[in-house]
Amino acid sequence: MSNVAHAPLKTLTLPFARGELAWPASGKVACLRARAGLELPDGVSPASIAAEQSYFPQMQALRLAGWDVSDTLDGRDGQFDLVLVLSPRQKDEARAVFARALALCAPGGRIVACQHNDEGARSGEADLKALAGLGGSLTKNHCRVFWTLPLGGQHDAALASRWLAAEAPRSIAGGRFTSRPGVFAWDRIDPASALLVEHLPSTLAGIGADLGAGWGYLSAEVLERCAKVTRIDLYEAEGRALALARHNLAAAGERATFHWADVSAGLAGKYDFVVTNPPFHTTNRTGRPELGQSFIKAAADGLRQGGRLLLVANRHLPYEEVLGERFSQIDVLAERDGFKLISAIKAGR
Structure with a gap:
């Protein structure tokens, strides 16, 4: 600490x-x-x-x-x-x-x-x-x-x-979402998440997970853009943010479920894909790249064989080694404004 x-x-x-x-x-x-x-x-x-x-x-x-x-x-x-x-x-x-x-x-x-x-x-x-x-x-x-x-x-x-x-909670992004001060990127679409959404494959299908879901932006975009996604599970450690996500995805019904949880302790199910913009600092802004690395490990454990991870992060963060240990077909799909978007496939047995 x-x-x-x-x-x-x-x-x-x-x-x-x-x-x-x-x-x-x-x-x-x-x-x-x-x-x-x-x-x-x-x-x-x-x-x-x-x-x-x-x-x-x-x-x-x-x-x-x-x-x-x-x-x-x-x-x-x-x-x-x-x-x-x-x-x-x-x-x-x-x-x-x-x-x-x-x-x-x-x-x-x-x-x-x-x-x-x-x-x-x-x-x-x-x-x-x-x-x-x-x-x-x-x-x-x-x-x-x-x-x-x-x-x-x-x-x-x-x-x-x-x-x-x-x-108090209030409308942001032209009234599309509700957020409040104190949660991550509370008053805007985070540029790293926006980069992931711009390159979101419309072919994503099945059941997915959003790790570190915040107030629900990535999950909302996945459900809107990927018709073959049957459900997405939102994992978020900050209860105040998760309450906002529940509100923002209320219309999704059973296509969205919510987990107040520590991702590093593991996921509750097996998934066809994972999207994540993981945290890399603690609540007091101390740099902790191991937080993002723990998200990668949790994603690898939670994905089915052949499942896909879409990870967006600051370009300087040391994630490649842990990705290489757990995934195959690791590709950088896009880079912009200091961020990198990585696609990784969980290797078969």
Whole structure:
């Protein structure tokens, strides 16, 4: 885990360790964007904290570490005396998380948030101050942890409403799709995916999979352009993106199924083809080419003999070796704007 990712986990609870704040005696604590490895005060069990995490691998890691975790805390407004926030990088998303934390707080409750300096900590502190006032802040580990005074109606309700609206799902691409801030390529057609679609073989047939499906663009194009495709299974680790994909492909009916899953753990079926624009960085933008390599391995394991992989990626990414180990007939179909589109056939026995 990079320092940018790990440092906030060491810093979020610093005010409690230093005696600046007291942990609620009620034990009614929530954590938004929780991640395994968060350092808790002595005597505090992770099972006592209601954690929210919509990214499947991190949700699994939290469960293994004993946290009480779900993909959403919607419906639990006003229940918590402390809401911890590991702020995301994207500004509209981060502001909406603050507004949701505010709604989760009981009267007299408090928000405590942390962000790495390289991820916009100073801006995040200013945002929380504008929303609900600031009770204090500390800096350590290249991070800033900041908190509100006990909340008792002094917040800016109109600002909270605007921030929630700014992060809400909205139409993009001329109204054809719905997306929202915080998911990958949320406000546009990603150019790598567009390159794949431009060279999508109309002869694709049978059952396929879209690995790292995001809000559903590639799958929608496959179903529209390839009449012989009977079904496509969308695999996506980010639950917020998968919910958008369900909406965007609602008209496909049984031709589309949806899997909230970690692709690197394997696929649920066997497929005639796979399309993918795999991630190559983590949620905090740390470069991780092994993520894409794990997608290639999963595709190889999930394809039937003679099945086809269509992979689009940044030109510099080191995928050729793992492709060569698992596939035959590897061809670069197109290159543009720093991207490469690769076709690979799973070798027969």
